[in-house]
Amino acid sequence: MSNEHTDFCCQKCGLGSPMEFISSALDPPAWQAVSRAMSILHEVGACITDVVDSQSHPMLTALGQHLAMLPVSVRLAKMLVYAAVFGCQEPAVSGRLFLACFDWHCSIEK
Numbered sequence: 001m002s003n004e005h006t007d008f009c010c011q012k013c014g015l016g017s018p019m020e021f022i023s024s025a026l027d028p029p030a031w032q033a034v035s036r037a038m039s040i041l042h043e044v045g046a047c048i049t050d051v052v053d054s055q056s057h058p059m060l061t062a063l064g065q066h067l068a069m070l071p072v073s074v075r076l077a078k079m080l081v082y083a084a085v086f087g088c089q090e091p092a093v094s095g096r097l098f099l100a101c102f103d104w105h106c107s108i109e110k
Contacts, residue, residue, distance in 0.1 A: 017057065046063055
């Protein structure tokens with residue numbers, strides 16, 4: 001499970017701050033990895049930070065609620081949700097497959 005999905009689960013289940021929850025695990029990931037995952041969630045619009053009593057609390061947006069249900073990377077999930085909204089699933093998936101093949105081909109050449 002990626003750090004982004006772990007953060008989604010923490011927020012969706014109301015387990016408090018993802019940083020605090022994940023740090024209590026038996027073998028927690030580096031705090032930089034969790035911080036980067038939170039940055040990605042903010043970047044794609046899946047999460048906002050709510051400030052209450054001078055403490056920041058991450059909260060899922062409506063988009064974040066939908067992204068948390070998809071078992072794929074956050075950016076791919078966002079593309080799939082927007083493709084469904086705009087009715088262009090086939091071109092979006094075709095484009096993503098093309099990019100995946102291009103990435104695979106480039107990695108073989110190295």
